[in-house]
Structures are given as C-alpha cells and as structure tokens.
Amino acid sequence: MAKNLITGGFGLFGTYLARELLADGEKVILFQRRSNLPPSAADLEGSVEIHSGDIGNWVQVLEVLKKYDIDTVYHTAALLSKDCENSAANGFRVNVVGTVNILEAARFLGVKDVVFVSSGATYGLKNPPKQVFNDTLQNPENMYTTTKVCCERLGEQYYRQYGVNFRAIRYAMVVGPTRQISYYYGDWSGITERTAQGQPYVIHSNPDAPCAYIYIKDAVRAMVELKKAEESRLRQRVYNVHGFMATLSGVAEQIRKHIPDSQITFEWDKSEAMKMANSGVGYEMDNTGAFQDFGYQTRYLLKEMVEDFIKEVRAGRAN
Secondary structure, X not given: OOEEEEEOOOOHHHHHHHHHHHHOOOEEEEEEOOXXXXXXHHHHOOOOEEEEOOOOOHHHHHHHHHHOOOOEEEEOOOOOHHHHHHOHHHHHHHHHHHHHHHHHHHHHHOOOEEEEEEEHHHXXXXXXXXEEOOXXXXXXOOHHHHHHHHHHHHHHHHHHHHOOOEEEEEEOEEEOOOOOOOOOOOHHHHHHHHHHOOOOEEEOOOOOOOEEEEEHHHHHHHHHHHHHOOHHHOOOOEEEOOOEEEOHHHHXXXXXXXXXXXXXXXXXXXXXXXXXXXXXXXXXXXXXXXXXXXXXXXXXOHHHHHHXXXXXXXXXXXX
C-alpha cells in the first residue's frame, strides 16, 4: 500500500486529495499545524492519520517523512496572496523554505515522488495573456506568485541535481467547498457554497468577466494522474491544467436551476484593485501538454461543477 503525505492536509486540496487517494486504496497522512479534523472533513475520521507539524521546520518535516516511510509527498501547503502581502518574510518561510524542506528531506530519505501545487497567477495579474501555454513567460507580480515561481525552479533543480522526482501543476481558479472566500477572489467559489447553504450572496466582482475555472475534484485527480505517469512520457516537470471558462452571471444562472429561490445579487466593485483581481483570472490555460503526457481531461464543466458542488455542500463538506 502506497504511503502518501499531504502537506496542508486540512485545506481544500488536502481533504479532497485524501478522499481521492483513499478511494484508490492508498494510505494517507495529513501534515498540518492543527491536530483535529475540521467538521467539513469529518468523513475522513478514522481513515487518515494526522501528524501535527510546521512545514517551515526542517526537523519536523524530516521526522514525519521518516516516521511513516513516505512514498509520495503531495505538497499543497502555502500561504495565499493576502498573508504573503501582510508579511513577505513569513510568505518566504512557509512557501519557499517549506518547499526546500520537503525537497531536501525527500532527497535525504529517498522519497519516490514530490507533487507540488503551483499557480497560473504566475503568468501575471494586471494584464496576463488571453491564453497561456506551458512555455509562456511567467510574470509574478506579488509575493505569493514570486514564491510559486521560486518553488517551481527549486523543484526542477532538485530533479536535475539530485534526481528528486519533482512534478507540479499550475492551476487557475480552483473552486470547491471550504475554499477561502476572500473579498477579491472569493466570489468564484462563494457564490455556490453560500447559496447551497441557504444564505444570500452578494457578488462584488464583474459579473461578466471570464474566469479560468477548475473544480477541485478535477484538480486533485490531475495531481494523481501526473504522479502515476511514466517518466518517459513527461516532457517537463511543471504542467498547466485547465477546466473551463465561465462568468459569474453564467454560474448564477446554473445555480438558479438547482436553487430557484437563491438570493444572488450583484454589487460590482469597479475599483482598480477589483479590475486587477478579475483580470488576473481571465486567461485560458492550454491543456495540450497535460492531455498528451499524462492523459488529463476535464470532467467537470460548468453544469457538472455546479451540480456536484451543491451536493457536496449539502453533504456537510463546506465551512
């Protein structure tokens, strides 16, 4: 039985990835600062092991990998944009030092695979290209995206220099129950989660701005498929993975088909900060490399995503 460590184990990626791996009959250890599963992940109780620790602490990272004789690390832990902007030093410690700790421990202990979550936001926030490819020039414009580009290059170097089997995926707007619902980037997920909970929801983003969506179940499946891919098929270490393009007005229309009495209102914030946030998710990512090299195909388009998202929330998997 393969033994998997998921960093950031209680987050959106962590819990859904754990469910995916458990369904494959694999062992899962969640590495997280807290020690008790959140209510949204109560279904994992008794099926996973929890190891409390700090990704920024080299000794604790080494200890958990050694204790469980880990085969694969799925590295999803990271501070997001707001926290990185509040403290660049803390963003560096968690995101970059944390990744180095994983890579160095994997090298030292002979861990078979390290799979990393990166971001399509590394292509730019103010005016990204309308379509991005795996070889499109990256243009990080804040601390969060700077750390993600840095971690990609570190992973590639550890592969070249030490043979650490580093593989990574860049995603655009990942949505699903328990995603952080912030002011500038929360609408894309919050519109479905809150209405499925029977709450009114006010949208502040441009209702007709296109967004590069991917549903969490597609996102975690892509990670597992990349991990399982034969090395001879991979032409690079980092891949773009995309779901579909949609607008918030289109998402609202789909939600009303399932929840006719949903209370969704639009109060468009036309500030420069919101314009940049909307622009930063308005690009389409080319999936060709992911399809050709490890067989990724999107299963959840807009209709399927909204339907399943609502079911997940009603099953108790939301905040």
